[in-house]
Amino acid sequence: MKRTLALAAVPALAISLAACGDGSGDAKGSTAGHSTPASAAPSADAAQGGHNQQDVMFAQMMIPHHRQAIEMADLAAARAASPEVKGLAADIKKAQGPEIDQLSAWLTGWGATVPAPGTGGTGHEGHGGMDGMMTAQEMKELEGAEGAAFDRAFLEMMIKHHRGAVTMARKEQSAGRSPAAKKMAGDIVTSQTAEITKMQNLLKQ
Incomplete structure (x- = not known):
């Protein structure tokens, strides 16, 4: 019975870690995604926009x-x-x-x-x-x-x-x-x- 509970906990833990990992990855990706255009925008605007x-x-x-x-x-x-x-x-x-x-x-x-x-x-x-x-x-x-x-x-x-x-x-x-x-x-x-x-x-x- 203890072995069954332990096995059941593994996928739950994996899902939890994956969710945290996805959230962390999205945050970094979102930051990078916003920072790059923001830093590039002024030079592009000065040149032609x-x-x-x-x-x-x-x-x-x-x-x-x-x-x-x-x-x-x-x-x-x-x-x-x-x-x-x-x-x-x-x-x-x-x-x-x-x-x-x-x-x-x-x-x-x-x-x-x-x-x-x-x-x-x-x-x-x-x-x-x-x-x-x-x-x-x-x-x-x-x-x-x-x-x-x-x-x-x-x-x-x-x-x-x-x-x-x-x-x-x-x-x-x-x-x-x-x-x-x-x-x-x-x-x-x-x-x-x-x-x-x-x-x-x-x-x-």
Whole structure:
């Protein structure tokens, strides 16, 4: 009778151990299964996920837009008469240079084309279609101006240029998907709106 009870206990113990083993195995498997995608997700998102076509368009259009602003700012360093205009131009160059680098890095990570210098962005060669961009003739006129005449022309053109950037940035805020790109768009709206006000005040002096 004791032998029968002992034999009966063996399968029960085996079932109990198997159940514990399965539970332990599932827990480890579940942990591994969740930890791997969690650790891989950020890098995948940074490379190509978490963005949409609006983000790509924003970056591809803002790069040449910023490049032109820097070109205008470089002219101010040699041609402007007002220290305030020269200081503003330096601030614009300091802010927008790093933004070009960041926008280019995003496009590379997203597998999208980075606009080459001298182009107006994908589908926008010649600066057509981008708000606030100066025409070749306007840039020529700015290059030919000096002193107070340059200051006025620079301020008027840069106000127009900034307003275009703000319009593009607001579109990114409303239709973009990338949190980082939308944050940059918000920063552009804030900083360039403030600079527009500053330039309008300088024109009144």
